[in-house]
Amino acid sequence: MPTPSAEAVLADSAGDAAFATTLAKGLVVLEAFEGAKLLGNMELSVRTGLPRPTVARLTHTLAELGYLTYDPRVAKYAVGARALRMLHPLLAGMPFRQLARPLMQDLAYSVRGTVSIGLLDGSSMVYVETARSGDVGPHTPDIGMPIPVVRTAMGRAAASMLPEAEAARLERQLEAADGAMWSGYRDLYRDGLRQCAERQFCTCFGDYMPAIHAIAAPLFRLRDRCFAINCGIPAFRLQQGQLEHEIGPRVRALAESIRVLVARPESAEPGSRGAKTQTR
Structure with a gap:
């Protein structure tokens, strides 16, 4: 079956009490790295349509979990090694x-x-x-x-x-x-x-x-x-x-x-x- 993106699912799931919105937003952020090696919070906000403060919390959490890595020299994130495990x-x-x-x-x-x-x-x-x-x-x-x-x-x-x-x-x-x-x-x-x-x-x-x-x-x-x-x-x-x-x-x-x-x-x-x- 055709599988919609996390962003599309998030948009379609408003009002679903069983839907984990925060988890979906985190996946939307991860999907935003498609075709990009490094992204900052503002770039991720533009790509996902999520507010920058929300993106900042999500990227921090994903980095703590190892799914993203933070490069302080450019203040941007890259996909971390833990994401590779999921493949x-x-x-x-x-x-x-x-x-x-x-x-x-x-x-x-x-x-x-x-x-x-x-x-x-x-x-x-x-x-x-x-x-x-x-x-x-x-x-x-x-x-x-x-x-x-x-x-x-x-x-x-x-x-x-x-x-x-x-x-x-x-x-x-x-x-x-x-x-x-x-x-x-x-x-x-x-x-x-x-x-x-x-x-x-x-x-x-x-x-x-x-x-x-x-x-x-x-x-x-x-x-x-x-x-x-x-x-x-x-x-x-x-x-x-x-x-x-x-x-x-x-x-x-x-x-x-x-x-x-x-x-x-x-x-x-x-x-x-x-x-x-x-x-x-």
Whole structure:
């Protein structure tokens, strides 16, 4: 199911007596570090919409607990090592990563690009495994890095596995998260879903990063989590038609090999968008 941000949940939970508002605000502060290494209380206040005194109390508490660290030289905070501990239980529940990695690395070396697996999380895809060749250009994926669903092949491939009701809910969430982005990329996003329905992979010609062209295939659903696999290649290395006619079938075959390896066969009941990779 599409997962809203902590900030969105906080906004929707006013009046819920069972909702721990202070905890939610702390998570909103932690989420605000996405894409940033150092942030001060004023910057966090702007990013979260929380009052600066509230932010100051939350950052102090999070720093005392080890989830943030404070740098007095610049009077700013960074995410602390304790936050990294929270990643391990999630990744430990995805043992297919270790099985898939050698196959991913072979393809990455072969095409001189990156090959990654991502997990659908709200309006973002989050990398959970990645392999790369030496020089991959300006985009170097890493575990835990988020990328937008609507602008990426990986996001479109993952969304293609959603049943109709969940797919409609995700579209509403994408529009609410960033109306301008949704308006600008909606048609390309839906075309990606159509491509996955027809050939089990979709292309992305620089929609996220102009210098990188990508292709992605639906992988599988695991405990209602949607996973997709992509391959990103610097545009200058590709010949016309190579992405869709050569790399696409190879990524589709890689996805099938991984499903066989981890005993996740194709489902007889694909999502409404036609991907043949939904499993439960």
